[in-house]
Structures are given as structure tokens and as C-alpha cells.
Amino acid sequence: MSNANTQPTGVEEEIHYLELDQMIEKEFNNDKENLIMILQAIQRRYNYLPRPALSYVSEKLSIPYSRIYEVSTFYSTFSLEPRGRNIISICTGTACHVRGADRIKEHIETSLKIKDGETTEDKRYTLESVRCIGCCSLGPVVKINEDMHGRIATDEIKNVLNQYE
Amino acid sequence: MNIQSVKDLELIKKEYRLKLNLPDTVKVNIGMASCGIAAGARETFNAAKETFADNDSIDICQTGCIGYCEVEPLVEILAKGKPRVMFKKVTSDKIVDIIHGYMDNDFSDKKIKKHILGQIRDPRSLLEEDMANPQEQVDPIEGIPFLEDIPFFKGQVKIALRNCGYMDPDSIEEYFGKQGxxxxxxxxxxxxxxxxxxxxxxxxxxxxxxxxxxxxxxxxxxxxxxxxxxxxxxxxxxxxxxxxxxxxxxxxxxxxxxxxxxxxxxxxxxxxxxxxxxxxxxxxxxxxxxxxxxxxxxxxxxxxxxxxxxxxxxxxxxxxxxxxxxxxxxxxxxxxxxxxxxxxxxxxxxxxxxxxxxxxxxxxxxxxxxxxxxxxxxxxASFGTDNSKGTKAFSLVGKVRNTGLLEVPMGIPLKDIVFSLGEGLPGKKKFKAVQTGGPSGGCIPEALMDTPVDYQQLASVGSIMGSGGMIVMDENTCMVDVARYFLDFLKDESCGQCNPCREGIKQSLDILTAICEGEGKEGDIELLEELGVMIQRFSLCGLGTAAPNPVLTTIKYFREEYESHIRDKKCKAGVCKNLFMYEIDEDACTGCTICAKKCPQNAITGTKKEPHVLDQDKCIKCGICYDACKFDAIVIK
Structure with a gap:
């Protein structure tokens, strides 16, 4: 279903447990129904879902780890692997598709030598294709971190990417 | 303050109606929805704020989007007793001149004139008829069209989008001012x-x-x-x-x-x-x-x-x-x-x-x-057709001149949306189809463009109303590739619990991918149709039952494209890479050298002012030269 159907990574991430605990209690009322939003918050904090954090959530909310794994692999937002410093989200919605999003994607893939869902070795970029970010009139659109780059042309990509360290 | 009744609201409403329509200052409304921001509205906003920080007579405000995304960033300027003017493509380097121009009533300067979109005859929404038109007494500027008469806005009836672009979305008081x-x-x-x-x-x-x-x-x-x-x-x-x-x-x-x-x-x-x-x-x-x-x-x-x-x-x-x-x-x-x-x-x-x-x-x-x-x-109910009442918002995108968001009464023919409001396709490209309803919808060909947008009518041509996406496709859009695109989308998005959807989509996608790669064979089209009917009939939820629509409608209306992919191994649209090549038309090539400069593979060579040559072995069909050539000298074969 998602690009992230790999096993949780074994890399030890430094988890700030007290902060995590307070977040689950204060922001999310210890409520199981908020699981998806808790995972989103963890991903915002660590850039991916570190395994120890997921184990903690499992204990804390009494949700089986298998169910947390199921949720974190079902939804395409989540990544179980560390991602790069800059997230390149290339919109592959229909409007962008008919305006050549595939060419843009291929161009990024060849110039960074990574495929969709992968991270460069220097951890500078992660490439992810997303399904429509709702800026269809500006297609093709590439979002890097929170910045939108609309009506992007293949020969502009290099310059745009270089802006992100 | 707790609001108890409509009466409590009236006071705030009155105050904010004045602020919205007859402000004491010059009011500059900058469209700050995601699309505007992507086009640079945030920089425009900041530039204006910075320049006029000490000027109490100018108020820089944010609004949502009026929908004409093609020409964003959009900025509206108004002041009591003056015409309200909407400006287009106002980037950060233009905003200050434009505000000064408005204040000096100087609309003829070239630098400002080219950014004028139109003036507003009546800023009231359909819900605000209890108030007189605040622009009634104002003399319009000669030579500037009214926004309502510009093709993109002509015929639009805004109910759901009534306030978008005309108020600050972060202000509940302004919403009160708009009858909220x-x-x-x-x-x-x-x-x-x-x-x-x-x-x-x-x-x-x-x-x-x-x-x-x-x-x-x-x-x-x-x-x-x-x-x-x-x-x-x-x-x-x-x-x-x-x-x-x-x-x-x-x-x-x-x-x-x-x-x-x-x-x-x-x-x-x-x-x-x-x-x-x-x-x-x-x-x-x-x-x-x-x-x-x-x-x-x-x-x-x-x-x-x-x-x-x-x-x-x-x-x-x-x-x-x-x-x-x-x-x-x-x-x-x-x-x-x-x-x-x-x-x-x-x-x-x-x-x-x-x-x-x-x-x-x-x-x-x-x-x-x-x-x-x-x-x-x-x-x-006075808007729309017998079975589809009211209005519907559509996002008109893809290969169309005026991209954006519009709201029209139900029942208006598709061709009016694409060719009147959207003003047709950019450049000289030929229209091929309009896709409605997203991955669950279908592609409607030119011959059926008289179809009124209405739930039943769209269903009768094999598509659906859907949520309102309308994607225009031209001769450079390959319909087989579009079908493959949607199935690829749906394969990822199928939740996988029922067989017809999970396996049916995957098998259909494999066949379509093979066709796009030049491996298509006789019988594939029939097999796709058979699979499509199976998926429609037996899937559990709406995602599955509608999944084959893009495939079935493209086969129904564009069968010859499938056939030429399978039999002639040709993709005339120039999308499926194994099935076409770029060539340089010697008669059309002026030797301007742009293509040679832009080609990332150095596959194009030639001397200035003489026809260039493309080395097929080096060409990766990235399309950069095709897009760059101003003389239509790069052709798809």
C-alpha cells in the first residue's frame, strides 16, 4: 500500500520519552482514536517513525504493536526509515501528470541517483511522489519541505534543488 | 463575548460590512490560499507590509482565492468612493508600484496596466442582497473591463465559494460581515x-x-x-x-x-x-x-x-x-x-x-x-436541472488556458466550461478529452462535449460528477497512458481486502503497462473490458466498483489509440517512450540552437541558422527540446 513497507529500522534513535509521554497525554488525551495523529506528531519530531517510539506508544495506549505496524504501513505518509534533511515531494496528481510530472520525476531520479521513496547517501534528499497537493493550476508542482515550486521545468530542477542543503 | 441571537450579530455585521466594503483606508487584499502562496503571494504580502509599515492609510490584508489560479498572485485594491480593482500576477517586485498607481488613479502606465484583471461592479455575494451595492455610486474606470464580464467569470454563480477571496479566512468577524x-x-x-x-x-x-x-x-x-x-x-x-x-x-x-x-x-x-x-x-x-x-x-x-x-x-x-x-x-x-x-x-x-x-x-x-x-x-432549487439542483464547484486544470476554480449552475454544457470560461487550450494544440470524476470517473471526448454537467447525464456517458475535478487533455496526452496512470494510482490505493479490486486492478495495470511499453497483443483490449466489468460488478466498495471507469471510457471513445499502440506500436501523443521518437523537421528548423543548448544528453548538434540533427542513440526522450522549440520543428514520429 505505501512506499514504507520495510521492516522498522534497527538504528537506535535517541528518543525523548518524557516529551513523548506528555504529548500523548496532554495533546492527545491518551486516546486510542488519536493514534494516527500521534504517529504524525512523532514523524514531525523525528522525521520518521523510530521503532522504540512505536513500542512506547504501544505500551502507553495498550494497542498491540502489530496494529501500530499495520497503521504505519497502511498510510502513505509514514516512513519507518530515517529520511533525508530535505523531502522532495513530487506531485503526481492528474493535472501534473498530463503536464509532464513523470519527466520531472525521472529527471530528479537520474540526477540524484535515487528512486521514488529513497534517500540519497549523504542524507541530503529524500524523494517521494505524492498524490495531488491541490495546486493543480500550477502543475507540474514539486514541493520541497514546505516550499511549493509551481510550473517547474526540467531544466530548472538543478537550480531549485541546489537551494536546499 | 457570547453571541446569543441574530440581533447580537447585527452590530458586528454592520461594522465589518463597512470595513470590507467602504474602508477608511486603502485596503489591499492579497489572495493567500496555497495556490497563491505557491505563486509568490507570501513574498508579495511581505513586501507590501514592509514598505507600508508606517503608513496608516494603507491596510494590507489576506484573503482566500477567487479561483483564477492561472494569473496568481491576485491582489484586489479598494477604497471608499473609488472603484475596486483586481490585479493579476502581482509578484513582490510589482506590488508597491501597483498600490501607488491605484492611489494616484494612474491606470494607464504600462507597468500597471498589464497587471489589471478587471474592476468589480458589485462585490456582494448572493447572500448579501439586504445591502445596497457599495459600488453603486462609484464611477467605473474607463477602458477596464468588469470582472464579471471576463470569460473566466462570465456565467459563474458562486454559492459554495461565495466568500472565497473576498474576506480574511482568519477573521470570524469578517465572516459575520458576510452574513455568517x-x-x-x-x-x-x-x-x-x-x-x-x-x-x-x-x-x-x-x-x-x-x-x-x-x-x-x-x-x-x-x-x-x-x-x-x-x-x-x-x-x-x-x-x-x-x-x-x-x-x-x-x-x-x-x-x-x-x-x-x-x-x-x-x-x-x-x-x-x-x-x-x-x-x-x-x-x-x-x-x-x-x-x-x-x-x-x-x-x-x-x-x-x-x-x-x-x-x-x-x-x-x-x-x-x-x-x-x-x-x-x-x-x-x-x-x-x-x-x-x-x-x-x-x-x-x-x-x-x-x-x-x-x-x-x-x-x-x-x-x-x-x-x-x-x-x-x-x-x-431555482438553479440547476431537474435532478441536479444548485451549483457545483469545479477545478478546471490540465491543458487549458484558464486554469482555476469555478462554480457554475448545474446543467451547463461541458464545452461552455472548457471553451468559454476556460477559453480553450493554450497554443495551437488540439483538444482531445476532458476527464471528470478523478480516478473513478471517465474521459469524455470532443463529440460529447455538449453533455450538460448533471449527475445523470455524466453517468450516461460513462463518467461521474465526482468531487469536481475537470482535467483537460490535448493531443499530447496519450489516453492509454491516462488509463494506465489511474490504475497505477488505484493499485497503490486499493486497500487490498477484496479480490476483484486488488487483483483485477493489478492484472489490468499489467496489461496496460505492456501496451504502453510496446508489448501489447491482440485480445488485450477485450481482456481489459472483461476484467473491467468483473471489477465493477464484484468489488466491495465504491473505489473498486468505479476503478475500471477510466479504462472502459478510454477504450470506448479512444479505441483507435489502443489499436495503434498494439498493432502499429505507435504512440502518436508522444508519451509512451518505446513507441515514438523525436525528429527534427529540417524545413521548420531555423537553427536557433535553443534545443542543442538545452539537451541534457548533447544529442542535438548543428551550426547556427542551419537545420540541426538529433542523434537517436543518445536521445532519452525527455521532451526538453520539444517544449523549448518555438518553431514546431521538433516532431513526434
Missing amino acids: YIAFLDALHNAKPQEIITAVKESGLRGRGGGGFPTGIKWATCAKHDGQRSIICNADEGDPGAYMDRSILEGDPHSVIEGMLIAGLAIGSSLGFIYVRNEYPLAVKRLVTAIKQATAYGLLGDNIAGTKFCFKIKISTGAGAFVCGESTALMASLEGKVGRPKAKYVHTVEKGFRDQPTNLNNVETYANVPAIILKGAPWY
């Missing part, structure tokens, strides 16, 4: 739940999310079932190429909240949920602000306006799953689970979220509700 919450408070004090339901029924409003189920009937059924009823707003706008809901949430979030309040009142529910895409961070932010403001005025919370009615709204963010647009999957996701649809033996209005009666409508549906209550069902 009057419908709700009036209904709260003066209407019985049954009366509200009857009004919604009689308005003929149908679900704007895609299904088109009559909203009033859904409300009535939900109200009949006992339990802790919930009101859910589906803001998980997943159709690629559609962004009506984003625009409403970013431009007028209170209209959705008010619609939900009215639904809560009618159905007897105190629990509201908005399930919004995580990919729309700005929409989430504006919703959070709106809910806080409404709560501060006592319009959300316990004992609203001194009555027994309580209503709270929780925002949940989705996590990127198209299938969560399906109601049962969405409800599972709201419960913190994976979004897998359930078979609807029991409808969600009886047993939905937390196994309790649940009413789910989408953003645009709710945004229509306050207008219906305020203006009455017959007024709303």
Missing part, C-alpha cells in the same frame, strides 16, 4: 429540526463529494436512528486534480463549520468531526483558528446561544490514503484504525462511527447549507 452564522442562529431559535431537514430536502442538494446522494434524505434517515449521532465532514479530498474543498477550507472555513452546526441541529447531534488531509497544512491551520474563534463567541461548545444545543468539532488529520474518502473507511480511520471499507449491509446513518448513527457530508455540501437556510430551498 445568521442562518444558524435563526434556525437555532426559530426552526424545528424537521423544518431544517425539509428545507434541505426541498433544495434538492445532493452530496458534492462524488456520490451525489440527496443530502436531506441522508439527514432525515440519520435523525431517525437513536444513539449518539455524529456529524462528520469529509475533507479528505483525494481525487487528484481536484481542490475545491481545499479552497473552501482555506478561504472560508466558517461556512463549513456553520453548515455542520446546522446539520447537528437538524439531526440532533453534539459531536462534530472534520477529517482533513494532512497534505493541506494551511487548511488545517485555518480550521483550527476558525474553531477557536467560533468557540470564543460561544457558537461552538455547550449551551450555544443560551439554548440546550451543544456542539463541538474535533479535527482529525488523514495520513494519505485515497480509500479513506469512502465513508466507512474514513470512519475507521477516525477511530485510529486502518481505513478499510466495510460492506454496507447496514448503512452508516444507522451504524457508522463508533457503531453509532453518523451523518457524513463533504466540505462543499456543508458550505452550501447556510445559503440554503438563509435564502430558502426554492431559491437554491
